[in-house]
Amino acid sequence: MNNFEYVRPRSVTEAIAAASAPGASYLAAGTNLIDLMKGGITHPDRLVDVTHLPGLDRIEHRSDGSLRVGALVRNADLAHDPDFARAYPSVAEALLSGASAQLRNAATVGGNLLQRTRCAYFYDVAGACNKRQPGSGCDARDGENRLHAILGWSEACIATHSSDFCVPLVTLDAVVEIEGRRGRRDIALEDLHRLPGDTPEHDNVLEPGDLIVALRLPPAARSFAAHARYLKVRERTSYAFAIVSAAAALRIEQGRIADARLALGGVAAKPWRARAAEQVLIGATPAVGIYLQAATAALTDAKPSGDNAFKIELARRTIARALTLAAAGTPARVPALPASPFSVLPGVLQHA
Amino acid sequence: MSHSITLTVNGKPREVEIDDTRVTLLDLLRERLHLTGTKKGCDRGQCGACTVHLDGRRINSCLTLALSCDGADVLTIEGVAHGDALHPVQAAFIAHDGFQCGFCTPGQIMSAIGLIQEGQTGDDPERVREAMSGNLCRCGAYAGILEAVLDAQDRLREANQRRSA
Ligand SMILES: Cc1cc2nc3c(=O)[nH]c(=O)nc-3n(C[C@H](O)[C@H](O)[C@H](O)COP(=O)(O)OP(=O)(O)OC[C@H]3O[C@@H](n4cnc5c(N)ncnc54)[C@H](O)[C@@H]3O)c2cc1C
Ligand code: SF4
Ligand code: FES
Ligand code: FES
Numbered sequence: 001m002n003n004f005e006y007v008r009p010r011s012v013t014e015a016i017a018a019a020s021a022p023g024a025s026y027l028a029a030g031t032n033l034i035d036l037m038k039g040g041i042t043h044p045d046r047l048v049d050v051t052h053l054p055g056l057d058r059i060e061h062r063s064d065g066s067l068r069v070g071a072l073v074r075n076a077d078l079a080h081d082p083d084f085a086r087a088y089p090s091v092a093e094a095l096l097s098g099a100s101a102q103l104r105n106a107a108t109v110g111g112n113l114l115q116r117t118r119c120a121y122f123y124d125v126a127g128a129c130n131k132r133q134p135g136s137g138c139d140a141r142d143g144e145n146r147l148h149a150i151l152g153w154s155e156a157c158i159a160t161h162s163s164d165f166c167v168p169l170v171t172l173d174a175v176v177e178i179e180g181r182r183g184r185r186d187i188a189l190e191d192l193h194r195l196p197g198d199t200p201e202h203d204n205v206l207e208p209g210d211l212i213v214a215l216r217l218p219p220a221a222r223s224f225a226a227h228a229r230y231l232k233v234r235e236r237t238s239y240a241f242a243i244v245s246a247a248a249a250l251r252i253e254q255g256r257i258a259d260a261r262l263a264l265g266g267v268a269a270k271p272w273r274a275r276a277a278e279q280v281l282i283g284a285t286p287a288v289g290i291y292l293q294a295a296t297a298a299l300t301d302a303k304p305s306g307d308n309a310f311k312i313e314l315a316r317r318t319i320a321r322a323l324t325l326a327a328a329g330t331p332a333r334v335p336a337l338p339a340s341p342f343s344v345l346p347g348v349l350q351h352a
Numbered sequence: 353m354s355h356s357i358t359l360t361v362n363g364k365p366r367e368v369e370i371d372d373t374r375v376t377l378l379d380l381l382r383e384r385l386h387l388t389g390t391k392k393g394c395d396r397g398q399c400g401a402c403t404v405h406l407d408g409r410r411i412n413s414c415l416t417l418a419l420s421c422d423g424a425d426v427l428t429i430e431g432v433a434h435g436d437a438l439h440p441v442q443a444a445f446i447a448h449d450g451f452q453c454g455f456c457t458p459g460q461i462m463s464a465i466g467l468i469q470e471g472q473t474g475d476d477p478e479r480v481r482e483a484m485s486g487n488l489c490r491c492g493a494y495a496g497i498l499e500a501v502l503d504a505q506d507r508l509r510e511a512n513q514r515r516s517a
Contacts, residue, residue, distance in 0.1 A: 001374045003372075003373065003374065004373055004374070005373065006355065006373040006417075006419050008422075027417065027420065029415075029416070030415050030416060030417050031397055031415045034376070034415045034416075034417060035396050035397055038395065038396060039396075047373070049417070049419070051420055052420075052422075074409075076409075076470075080470075080472065099486070100400065100485055100486025100487075101410065101463070101466070101470070101483050101484075101486050102400060102403055102410050102411050102412045102466075102486045103411075103412060103415075105409040105410055105411050105466075106406075106409075106411045106412070106415070106416065238481075238482050238485035239485040239486060336476055336478035336479045336482060337478060337482055338482075
């Protein structure tokens with residue numbers, strides 16, 4: 001790890017001033033940043049520790065039905081907040097399917113959104129990686145790439161975004177509140193992360209000094225509570241990143257799908273909202289046939305970036321199964337194995 | 353530049369000079385405070401050997417910057433027994449053969465104590481396994497670990513009921 005200066009601001013204004021300097025980086029719980037620094041992948045010369053900032057650790061359920069979550073709320077506290085879990089069950093399930101209990105106790109909302117890719121070549125400082133070192137090439141292209149992107153990738157970078165939390169959040173139109181050098185602004189979570197294009201070194205649209213202060217969900221987000229699930233396929237059933245995941249949320253009225261939301265995780269450099277698939281579902285009667293049609297619509301533009309054509313078929317089946325589970329209804333409690341295809345709920349059809 | 357931080361470790365207030373900003377909570381405990389019960393396995397958040405409680409919650413001390421812990425309350429494996437009387441989770445690990453080499457054990461025990469306090473799993477073995485998945489054991493003592501956690505949870509519950517009766 002490189003040497004760095006440690007700064008602990010007392011206010012958001014102080015934090016922004018300290019983090020606007022070149023080479024500065026915010027530090028939240030550090031579960032991603034300290035790991036990257038230990039590996040020499042990132043080497044900020046100043047860490048601006050936001051964990052002692054007052055007022056950013058609240059979960060506010062507002063009277064208009066919207067929600068505001070401070071950027072420092074810990075992943076575990078959010079997932080276990082009973083009102084939150086009841087209103088946004090797919091988000092709670094996604095949070096509980098990520099990392100381990102210890103990491104979730106530490107990890108913050110802001111840090112989770114901005115965690116960096118798990119591409120093995122990004123982590124290997126001996127190799128070429130355009131994201132880590134612009135212009136150096138991409139060792140993943142001819143390397144172990146079975147877990148890489150199938151949507152939105154470029155010749156320069158085929159990495160995926162690995163957050164579980166973000167996937168159901170984009171289905172619910174989450175908004176990120178930013179405080180920056182020029183004041184406060186909102187960014188739709190769907191627009192926060194960037195596709196790689198020719199500049200994969202920029203993961204997101206934030207500018208130097210930009211601090212995430214909160215995450216908001218609009219009033220309509222809670223209208224999906226009765227039919228919202230997250231499904232995460234991984235190589236072991238706990239403490240592993242997704243190969244492919246899907247968040248499905250439905251509003252079912254009089255036997256028909258009145259509204260539908262769908263997003264994929266582990267397939268692109270950002271949480272992937274599948275709007276074309278949502279249009280296929282709206283107005284239809286919930287049934288496997290229409291789920292598979294929706295999956296086909298979601299994956300029209302999918303193409304392998306390497307040895308990962310299987311992920312397209314896996315994504316298709318994961319979508320159909322997530323929709324099947326969502327239509328069956330949100331369980332009263334998150335299953336013992338959150339978001340796992342192996343968690344069987346009595347009386348619920350698991351397979352599409 | 354050197355920073356001075358204060359924290360409570362196993363009930364004792366400590367003031368520590370930190371001359372290198374890179375020190376993690378794990379290195380602070382092991383190398384500066386000589387509390388070597390907490391183990392360094394992977395040093396990257398992947399194994400759970402370094403699990404301690406920070407302000408009452410189990411976390412990985414290897415990914416926690418020491419400077420960030422200013423004012424915090426830290427509990428390590430050295431602080432859980434009462435004199436010679438083992439903590440019920442420690443006793444249960446012995447009774448159920450919850451270890452072999454013992455390297456992962458301090459982390460397993462701190463994690464199990466945290467799990468019981470969190471109160472999310474009940475007696476469901478699947479939920480306990482899931483909630484312990486952040487602690488790897490190279491010796492594969494998982495069967496004994498699961499039994500120990502379930503048994504210790506029972507005993508703690510009974511002890512609490514007796515106390516409140
Ligand atoms: C072994 C392991 C397994 C994991 N498994 C999973 C998994 O299965 N699923 C999953 O989703 N995640 C997983 N994670 C990742 C984990 O979710 C992230 O490490 C965590 O959410 C990051 O939060 P943090 O508070 O520690 O952020 P930090 O590490 O402190 O920061 C991460 C980044 O965000 C920036 N940042 C933090 N807060 C703010 C803010 N408020 N404003 C602006 N910038 C900010 C930092 O500058 C840094 O660049 C895993 C991590 C580990 C180590
Ligand atoms: S896929 Fe992206 S992150 Fe991975 S090596 Fe290539 S450029 Fe780097
Ligand atoms: S040493 Fe901290 S998780 Fe392995
Ligand atoms: S007892 Fe040896 S690693 Fe767990």
